[in-house]
Amino acid sequence: MRNESKQLSPILAHLEPSPSFPIKPSHAPAIIELNSSKDEADTGEPWWTDAVIYQIFVPSFKDTNADGYGDLNGITEKLNYLVQLGVDVIWLSPIFDSPMYDMGYDISDYYTINPLYGDMEDFNQLLNAAHRKGLRVILDVALNHTSSENRWFKKSVAAHLGEPNGMGDFYIWEDAIEDAQGNKRPPSNWASVFEGCMWEWVPEISKYYLHIFGRAQPDLNWENPHVRRAVYNVLRFWLDKGVDGFRLDAINCISKVRNEDGWPDAQIIWPLRFEQKANQMFANGPRVHDYLREMHDEVFAHYDALALGEMSCGITPELGSEFISRDRGKQELDLIVHFEHVELDCVDGDKWILRDWELPELKAAVSKWQTRMAEVGGWDTVWMENHDQPRGLSRFCKATKICRELGAKLLAMWLFTLQGTVLLYQGQELGMQNPDEFSEDMVRDVETVIYWNAIRSRHKDEGALQMLELARKAIVTKGRDVGRIPIPWSPSCHDSGGFTSSSAHPWLPIHPNLEEFAAEKQIRDHDSVWVFYRNMIRLRKEHKALIYGVYEIIEPNHPSIFAYTRTWVDECYLIALNFVGEDTDWELPPPCREGWSLVTSNYQQGQGDPARRVASDRRMFRPYEGIIWRKIKTDCATHNAEKGGIEIGRPSAGIRCVYAN
Ligand code: GLC
Numbered sequence: 001m002r003n004e005s006k007q008l009s010p011i012l013a014h015l016e017p018s019p020s021f022p023i024k025p026s027h028a029p030a031i032i033e034l035n036s037s038k039d040e041a042d043t044g045e046p047w048w049t050d051a052v053i054y055q056i057f058v059p060s061f062k063d064t065n066a067d068g069y070g071d072l073n074g075i076t077e078k079l080n081y082l083v084q085l086g087v088d089v090i091w092l093s094p095i096f097d098s099p100m101y102d103m104g105y106d107i108s109d110y111y112t113i114n115p116l117y118g119d120m121e122d123f124n125q126l127l128n129a130a131h132r133k134g135l136r137v138i139l140d141v142a143l144n145h146t147s148s149e150n151r152w153f154k155k156s157v158a159a160h161l162g163e164p165n166g167m168g169d170f171y172i173w174e175d176a177i178e179d180a181q182g183n184k185r186p187p188s189n190w191a192s193v194f195e196g197c198m199w200e201w202v203p204e205i206s207k208y209y210l211h212i213f214g215r216a217q218p219d220l221n222w223e224n225p226h227v228r229r230a231v232y233n234v235l236r237f238w239l240d241k242g243v244d245g246f247r248l249d250a251i252n253c254i255s256k257v258r259n260e261d262g263w264p265d266a267q268i269i270w271p272l273r274f275e276q277k278a279n280q281m282f283a284n285g286p287r288v289h290d291y292l293r294e295m296h297d298e299v300f301a302h303y304d305a306l307a308l309g310e311m312s313c314g315i316t317p318e319l320g321s322e323f324i325s326r327d328r329g330k331q332e333l334d335l336i337v338h339f340e341h342v343e344l345d346c347v348d349g350d351k352w353i354l355r356d357w358e359l360p361e362l363k364a365a366v367s368k369w370q371t372r373m374a375e376v377g378g379w380d381t382v383w384m385e386n387h388d389q390p391r392g393l394s395r396f397c398k399a400t401k402i403c404r405e406l407g408a409k410l411l412a413m414w415l416f417t418l419q420g421t422v423l424l425y426q427g428q429e430l431g432m433q434n435p436d437e438f439s440e441d442m443v444r445d446v447e448t449v450i451y452w453n454a455i456r457s458r459h460k461d462e463g464a465l466q467m468l469e470l471a472r473k474a475i476v477t478k479g480r481d482v483g484r485i486p487i488p489w490s491p492s493c494h495d496s497g498g499f500t501s502s503s504a505h506p507w508l509p510i511h512p513n514l515e516e517f518a519a520e521k522q523i524r525d526h527d528s529v530w531v532f533y534r535n536m537i538r539l540r541k542e543h544k545a546l547i548y549g550v551y552e553i554i555e556p557n558h559p560s561i562f563a564y565t566r567t568w569v570d571e572c573y574l575i576a577l578n579f580v581g582e583d584t585d586w587e588l589p590p591p592c593r594e595g596w597s598l599v600t601s602n603y604q605q606g607q608g609d610p611a612r613r614v615a616s617d618r619r620m621f622r623p624y625e626g627i628i629w630r631k632i633k634t635d636c637a638t639h640n641a642e643k644g645g646i647e648i649g650r651p652s653a654g655i656r657c658v659y660a661n
Contacts, residue, residue, distance in 0.1 A: 043548060047088075048245070048306045048334060049379055050547045052422045052537055053138070054087040057387040058095055058117055059103065059507055060486045061426060063500035068507045070486070070499070072118040076126045079133050081519065085429060085530070086537035089136040089306075091247050093387055095123065096141070099149050101216040102446050103387075103484075105249060106147035110234040127242055136244035138306055143231050144250045145217040152230070153218055160205040169224045172210035172256070174199065174263065188263035190282070191275035193313070195450045198278065212253055212282055212313075214446055222254045222291050235299045245306030251292070251333070252311040252323070255285030277349070283314030292323065292332035301331070308381070309333040312388070316340075317372035324378040335381050335421055341365040342389055345478070352451055352474045359579050360557050362396070367564075370419055370551040380420030384411060385428055390482050392425075394434040397624060399581030404431055404516070406624040408529040409602035410577055413626040416536040417566060417575045419551045424533075427487055430517040431529035434482040437512070438472035444508055445480040485511045491518040527604060539600065543630075545571040560584040561621065573599070574629045578621035585620050596629035 043049070062074025072095065082090060094104035097112040104114060113119050130137050146153055152170050159168035176184040186199035186208055192215070199208035200215045209218045220227050235246065257264060257280075266278035292309075300307050309323060315338050323333045343349065344357035344365065373380040384392035393400055397407030408431030415422055435442070443452050452475060459467040476482060486506045488497030495502040497514045511517065522528035540546045549566030554574075561584060563576040574596055578584045603625055621627075 043544070045548075046306075046334065047136075047304070048308075048421055050421075050541070050544075051088040051136075052086065052424060052540075053089040053091050053308075054082055054085070055091045055093070055386055055423060055425045057093045057426055057484055059093075060484050060499075062487065062489065062498075063504065063506070066501040066504040067116065068500055068504045069116045071116070072113070072122040072126045076122075076129050079129055079135065082135060083133050084523070085534050086541070087135070087424065089138060089244065090130060091138045091308075091423070092140060094140050094142065094249075099147055099216070101147065102214055105142045106145075106149075106214070106217050107142055108147040108149040109151065110141070111237060124241075131242065138245040138247055138308065139238055139243050140247040140249060141234070141238075142217075142249035143220065143234070144253045145211065145213060145219045148216045148218055152220075157202065157205060160207060166226070169221055170227055170230075171218045172221045173205075173207045174210070175207060176201070177262070185274075188278070188281070189265045189268075189274055189276045190263075190278035191266075194447050195454075197275045198282075210256070212250070219256075220254075222287070228291065228294065232295060232298045235295075239299070239303045239305055243305070245308065245334075247308045247310060247337075248333070249310050250312065251309040252284050252288055252315060252336075253282050253313060254291055255287040257281045257285055279314035279349075283311075284319050289322065289332060293330065296331045296333075306335070307333045309336045311336050312339050317368050320369075321372055321376040321378055324373075324376075326377055335379060337381050337383065337423070338369060340369070342384070342395070345395065351478050352471070354474055354477060359559055359562060362579075363553060363556050363562055366418065367551070367553045367556065374419065374550065380418070381423055382415055382418040382420040383423035383425070384415060385425045385483055386423070387425070387484055388480050389425075390478055391432050391434050392428065393431060394477070394482075397579065397581070399623075400433065403581055403624050404433065405527075405529050406602055407431075407581075409532045410579070410624045410626040412529070412533050412536045413575065413600075413602060413628060414562065414577055416540045417546050417564075417573065417628065419547070419549065419566070422540075425483065427483075427485075427517070429530050429533040430488070430519055430522060432485070432511065432517050433513070434476060435485070435512050436476070438476045439509065441509055442481050443475065443479070445484070448475055448479040448481060451475070481508060484508055488514040488518045490520045491515040532602065535600075543571070543573070544568055545573055549573065554589055558586070561586045570632055572631045574631070575626070576621070576629075577626040578624060581623045583620055583622060588619070596631050599628040599630045601625065601627045 056075060058071070058075070059069045061070040062078050063070050064073040064077060065071060075090070075092070094107060095113055095117050096104065096107045097109040097114050098104045098106050099108060100106070100114075100116070113123050127137055152167065155163070155165050155167040156170040156173075159165050160173065174187040177187055178184055186197050186201075188199070190198040192198040193212055194214045196215075198210055198212060200211055200218075201208050211218050220231070222228060238246075264281065266276040266281055268276055270276060296307070311320065311323075315336070317338075320336050320338055323336055325331060341362060343351075344361050345355050347353035347355050369380050372378075384396060389395075392411055393404070393408050396411060397403070400407040415424070443449055452471065455467060455471040485508055486496060486499035488499065488511060490498035491514065492498065493510070493514065496504075496506045496510045497518060498520070499510065500506050515521075519530065522530035525531065545566050545568035549568035549571070552565045552567070554563040554565065555561065560578055560580045561576055562579055563574070563586075566573040566575070576586065578586075603622065
């Protein structure tokens with residue numbers, strides 16, 4: 001949709017009660033006070049700034065044609081569910097035609113819908129229905145690479161075989177190099193993210209092609225202006241259909257380091273093998289900003305569309321902030337998805353080696369991004385799980401067997417009180433956790449299959465049992481399939497929790513604890529995780545300080561409490577979250593003591609003593625207890641006040657407030 005024609009109605013105006021899941025307005029959440037002062041100030045910010053984006057992993061959302069895979073009609077069927085939850089945008093995992101080597105992140109045709117999910121008519125219906133209900137739709141598209149089944153790739157190979165189609169340079173082709181002994185080897189020692197070397201040999205044409213990810217995902221050659229033009233055409237095609245933006249997969253990898261001598265080797269950190277970790281060679285490469293600026297000018301500048309860049313490799317707050325400049329002529333992306341907080345449990349970036357992390361590390365990772373984004377006038381993204389990650393509840397709240405619901409609600413309080421656009425992943429609102437036990441039929445994801453096969457072949461004999469056990473634990477803790485388990489809509493096992501029909505097998509087994517999570521049940525229970533999520537979304541929308549307020553961490557080194565303030569104009573929130581499954585005694589720092597009143601807690605009303613309604617100087621937090629307090633007026637003695645005044649909100653919002661003591 002072109003800029004000028006974009007007009008969506010406010011989401012609440014479109015709340016249509018779903019016949020199957022009625023919400024009773026009388027179901028009040030625990031202590032939440034929604035009718036306190038509302039800040040309606042128009043900030044003049046782009047629409048995505050205060051949006052809650054809900055990620056749908058299409059194959060696991062809802063199947064309507066009994067083939068065991070979720071589909072577009074399933075999403076259309078569940079739009080009311082999403083409207084009731086209160087999200088603003090749906091992000092669809094790749095829906096384009098694909099051989100599904102990497103669940104659609106290997107696109108064979110950018111202009112066709114994957115037949116597993118439906119066809120273009122189903123897509124048009126979904127898009128129109130979503131827009132009618134006030135939901136925007138963004139598509140997930142991989143432009144760094146395609147599938148090796150893509151016509152472009154086949155043409156490129158054909159060009160090297162002599163077909164005069166001009167597509168020889170559409171991908172990154174290179175000759176073998178000869179070492180001093182006359183042995184042939186790949187052009188560089190770069191290790192692919194999934195397995196082995198980043199260069200794959202094609203004997204028919206005696207050349208290697210480069211693939212950062214799997215060998216069936218060749219990288220496009222962005223150096224070639226024809227490739228860039230083709231990619232921009234893809235984006236325009238979908239934007240002209242009316243989509244509201246894109247999640248741009250691995251977008252900081254589109255420019256690779258190459259010098260006049262060829263492809264430089266990466267530093268050797270694993271002396272026993274040829275392939276070496278090469279993030280510094282392919283992430284944030286020399287021309288990435290040129291390409292993204294060009295893409296902005298050619299495409300995004302002409303639409304009111306979101307460019308959300310995924311950067312899972314090699315991004316820091318400093319590098320990240322360079323992608324989101326608001327300066328005319330330097331614009332590239334609107335938002336970036338960064339990963340530091342979900343990499344704390346890896347050793348040297350290796351996700352399969354599990355590591356225990358401490359809360360101060362998590363606080364540092366989150367605070368760095370929150371602060372840096374605010375400093376540069378950018379805008380953060382706030383998220384804790386997605387289709388590549390385990391369930392946030394299993395990762396961030398370790399003792400949640402007994403406290404599942406409290407932990408899930410605590411994480412909701414965290415997510416919706418940080419600064420940035422919130423990315424919510426399907427099933428998170430149901431408090432879904434990783435399954436407890438490993439099972440072989442759960443190993444479907446290409447990355448996990450490669451890892452599991454390698455471990456099995458490497459450890460056939462001695463020490464095998466122990467190594468296999470460790471690998472099973474790693475897979476059930478970190479593997480990508482655990483977060484991809486189909487959504488349990490109902491508690492019945494005979495139709496896979498309402499995900500598919502009783503005659504079909506879901507593509508990935510259903511969750512063993514499906515009954516606990518079932519959406520249908522939770523929507524009717526006023527104390528459920530789902531209702532808590534819905535209320536947190538509302539709370540955030542009604543109190544702009546929770547969206548725009550300045551973030552300030554309190555006691556960054558406290559081992560159990562994650563506490564911070566959010567301050568905006570004359571309103572200040574104090575959020576204190578006990579991230580451990582035991583009582584924690586916390587002495588509030590002096591500026592946080594006086595004058596706060598309770599907004600909400602994840603413990604039920606009546607469970608707290610009256611003193612909990614007001615923050616006092618010392619208090620005992622119960623396991624996974626989270627509390628949000630609020631204070632109005634400039635006499636709220638925040639850290640800001642002590643500093644004698646601070647600019648509030650984003651520079652572009654033009655809001656300034658100086659605190660007086
Ligand atoms: C991104 C996607 C992931 C995919 C990879 C290669 O990280 O989120 O699922 O495997 O890119 O496209």
